[in-house]
Amino acid sequence: xxxxxxxxxxxxxxxxxxxxxxVAGLQVTGLYSHRVAVDNESDAERNRAFRVAMEAVILKxxxxxxxxxxxxxxxxxxxxQNYVEAISYSSEMLPVAASAEDQQTEAxxxxxxxxxxxxxPADEQPGMDQAPQFVEQRYIxxxxxxxLINEMLAAADIPVWDDNRPSVLVWMAIQDASGARHMxxxxxxxxxxxxxxxxxxRRGVPVIFPLLDFEDRRNLSEDQxxxxxxxxxxxxxxRYGADSVLAGRVLFTASGELVGLWQFQFQDRxxxxxxxxxxxxxxxxxxxxxxxxxLAGYFAISPDASPRYxxxxxxxxxxxxxxxxxxxxxVANLGLVESVRTTALAGERIELLLGVLGSTQQLxxxxxxxxxxLPISSSGDEAPGLLHYRWTR
Numbered sequence: 001x002x003x004x005x006x007x008x009x010x011x012x013x014x015x016x017x018x019x020x021x022x023v024a025g026l027q028v029t030g031l032y033s034h035r036v037a038v039d040n041e042s043d044a045e046r047n048r049a050f051r052v053a054m055e056a057v058i059l060k061x062x063x064x065x066x067x068x069x070x071x072x073x074x075x076x077x078x079x080x081q082n083y084v085e086a087i088s089y090s091s092e093m094l095p096v097a098a099s100a101e102d103q104q105t106e107a108x109x110x111x112x113x114x115x116x117x118x119x120x121p122a123d124e125q126p127g128m129d130q131a132p133q134f135v136e137q138r139y140i141x142x143x144x145x146x147x148l149i150n151e152m153l154a155a156a157d158i159p160v161w162d163d164n165r166p167s168v169l170v171w172m173a174i175q176d177a178s179g180a181r182h183m184x185x186x187x188x189x190x191x192x193x194x195x196x197x198x199x200x201x202r203r204g205v206p207v208i209f210p211l212l213d214f215e216d217r218r219n220l221s222e223d224q225x226x227x228x229x230x231x232x233x234x235x236x237x238x239r240y241g242a243d244s245v246l247a248g249r250v251l252f253t254a255s256g257e258l259v260g261l262w263q264f265q266f267q268d269r270x271x272x273x274x275x276x277x278x279x280x281x282x283x284x285x286x287x288x289x290x291x292x293x294x295l296a297g298y299f300a301i302s303p304d305a306s307p308r309y310x311x312x313x314x315x316x317x318x319x320x321x322x323x324x325x326x327x328x329x330x331v332a333n334l335g336l337v338e339s340v341r342t343t344a345l346a347g348e349r350i351e352l353l354l355g356v357l358g359s360t361q362q363l364x365x366x367x368x369x370x371x372x373x374l375p376i377s378s379s380g381d382e383a384p385g386l387l388h389y390r391w392t393r
Contacts, residue, residue, distance in 0.1 A: 063296025
């Protein structure tokens with residue numbers, strides 16, 4: 001089974017661990033860090049790891065693999081050592097899979113099938129007393145300088161995807177060649193689940209899975225997922241508060257092919273597309289790659305290419321200095337915000353003037369990924385273009 005980092009496993013499995021709470025946009029960590037397996041600590045192996053890790057970081061930071069072919073990015077990858085901020089080595093002991101020859105136990109030519117079992121007790125069976133075999137795997141852990149990476153991407157006019165990213169809720173119905181159907185779970189389909197988790201880590205996408213508890217199964221049946229019932233899927237997904245929903249179905253044919261259909265719900269848009277592959281990983285990769293590139297294209301911005309706007313925010317519920325400090329940190333760290341200035345203070349209300357690289361709509365949609373600022377319906381006395389929120393943290 002593929003492995004995920006502790007941070008991402010915690011993030012991805014939030015729903016599975018029973019925290020069926022609205023999740024919305026989630027803060028993704030480790031975008032500028034990567035671990036690479038190495039054979040040794042030689043200069044050549046270290047330089048190879050630098051290049052591999054930097055490509056992985058660029059993929060996470062931009063969200064779109066097409067930027068890896070950009071000449072400036074390729075040049076930077078060749079000089080990846082110039083962007084490295086910290087380096088460390090680590091290792092772990094991994095079990096070595098026994099060969100088929102070691103696992104095979106042949107019966108005596110003329111003996112009954114169970115004769116060996118009778119003559120050889122369990123504690124005398126060949127190989128039973130052998131200790132598991134392990135091998136040491138070395139890793140290099142690399143942290144890249146985010147400022148240098150972003151500067152290089154800006155010079156290439158490549159959009160950067162902020163670490164506050166929209167969550168994706170995944171529903172999937174699976175049917176085998178006999179016609180039996182079931183929902184994707186960690187117990188029934190561990191390899192497929194692990195692949196999705198690994199993709200989420202590699203691309204910096206907050207993926208969550210439904211609990212599939214009584215409420216889920218009452219609201220959404222396997223047949224409704226199979227038919228991609230848009231309304232039923234949307235209603236069942238509402239309890240999770242996810243920013244987008246990927247629902248899919250797959251038929252494992254008798255000949256070993258995977259055939260199906262996918263549905264992606266995001267904002268007010270609905271995208272339906274086919275699925276076909278001869279391997280489960282390929283079948284999952286295509287839709288995951290497609291929706292990740294779409295989300296990155298929607299939220300990522302290029303500082304040099306985007307016009308700068310001044311946006312006014314009116315925020316209620318700022319009760320004390322702690323709230324004020326937390327609010328200012330939150331606003332300053334929004335990916336679109338270039339500058340923040342307080343223009344008015346009155347009781348628990350504060351007004352801010354933001355310098356934003358992008359439109360008011362883009363800022364509003366970025367804030368909507370969180371639940372720290374909830375929109376307040378506009379009253380007739382508010383100035384045009386003013387965004388009004390309540391601080392809820």
